[in-house]
Amino acid sequence: MTASLSGHMSALTRRRLFWPVTILIVLLLANLLFTPDFFKIEIRGGHLYGSLIDIVRFGAPLIMVALGMTLVIATRGIDLSVGSIVAICGALACLWISGQDDQNSVAGVLTAVGLALGLALVLGLWNGFLVAGVGMQPIIATLILMVAGRGLAQLITDGQIITINSTPYKLIGGGYWLTVPFSILLALGAVALAVALTRRTALGMLIESVGGNAEASRLAGIGSRRIIVMVYVFCAFCAGIAGLMISSNVSSADGNNAGLWIELDAILAVVIGGTSLAGGRFSIGGTVVGALLIQALSTTIYTVGVPPETTLLFKALVVTVVCLIQSPAFRAKVFQRRRRPSARAAAREKTKVEVAP
Template identity: 80%
Template structure:
């Protein structure tokens, strides 16, 4: 047999059931890039950032002050770090076919616990005492995540119901910890988590990068990611195949609780106070939006950590853009909802196929075909 020529090896693309079209390799690669799940989120993020240049000419300027990086873009990533963390945990939960509505309450509980312990210290700048408070708060976040996982994977409670219980009760627990008051602290070591700098970068960005790298390492460099997708695709079938689906679901909820706990430390550290009523309020909805915008379906079965990070940055960039262009406060939520709706529609393949592609011509009815063809 003769070797295949380049023309034979070219990709064949079938267009809506019509005749085969021969496309060069370059065209095939461009078409594959256009269908990449991260293309549209990245384009939306770039457009949002560029739109700020109209109102703030120096939006992309980054400068170094006293060895620290400052700039609008840096602030977007810094303020978006807690949302990135919560969205990372939410990604793995949604990938298993579940949902976690309690992350906002876990944010408030962990921030309140850490601030309460630090406020009881004789010296709030004592590193050992601050580390003990942080460790206690993170241990509590693991327990709360374990509670959700036990209800869902062990008892069989529906995820939306189990996490709704902690969403309501957890907010009350946070206010019980703070005594219904705002706990204010003055601790330089604790302030480092959300408002400090290290190696010229905001420390919160470094924490978000470390947790993201850990999630990628565990899910893409080991079989854990494949197991999570298998459980999300069909938990019963994966169980019959020998996968311990309940253990996988339990691990996902524990990780989600941990991420929410770290985000709670960031938020309370940034303002040096804990507010059990308002800390992390509605962050669960922004996290779900970030996951969906990033290309992870709510039905589970597959997930994209990179897409989730981009989705979280889109939401934070959108919030920054809203304030930059001067949208009235009473219409902020409506404006945000409209933009998110447009983003979800634009990245939907079904919507793009219906709006931007021409429909294939309908076949002629038998009565309108030529007589010779009908006679056959």
């Protein structure tokens, strides 16, 4: 009975999502010590409110960026330019809306969104061209746009913060629809679409095969270059939507700070979710859990009252612990060390029995 239970627990802990979900639950429960009504969700003015709703709402942009990053990493790539794309798309959309006579015009907002996302597709195509067409290392190819893109965002805003007052645009990141924050619905829709395309069609298998061995995939007749270009375009598109969410939520565009370092949080969310940086198999569900874990950690930091000057250090320490606990090699070493004394003791007992008269 005990052995069977131990076997079931061991099999459960080896599941990809066990440790991320467990740590996410622990973080959420820790908030109860400081905020007794942390899990309370209520309706105010026809809208859902609560700390859990806020975690998902503020985590929606990170979910979007991490979603695109998951497919890029699955092809053994990386995209460091997503933060700059976030800033560029938010800046372009706000610039267009600010130039309209009627900022509440739905047609004007739709045009701004279309221009921003269209530019995101072009930027993703540029990254894909450098990686798949030119053969440049992904980290270098996307580093180019990471640096140049931030400058482009500041060029669009002329180094200033563009503020707008547009109710239709506010809906994207700060509005509600059917009592639920619209940004959450956008993120859920994007995740559902990605799951449908990668798990209900052969696309997911093709992405994993390219990440496992791009040359072997090419020799097998798979268009490896097209797949790589496609994932970079998709990643940029997701970053563009995240940029619209962020700028919409604050009704302004800051080319210098918008999306700053979000690429690192996205990579971290993907890794925590169980996707290997070596490429191959990926987990969209794991990425979503990883993104929520990071946002929950940020919320916990503010709830606990960690001093602002030590926030990043505290976050880094917690993330390090999370990654170590999630690592099978680390857990194996820890458990083996704990078992060694008992094994030695058993060996001594056996020796005593053998030499006994």
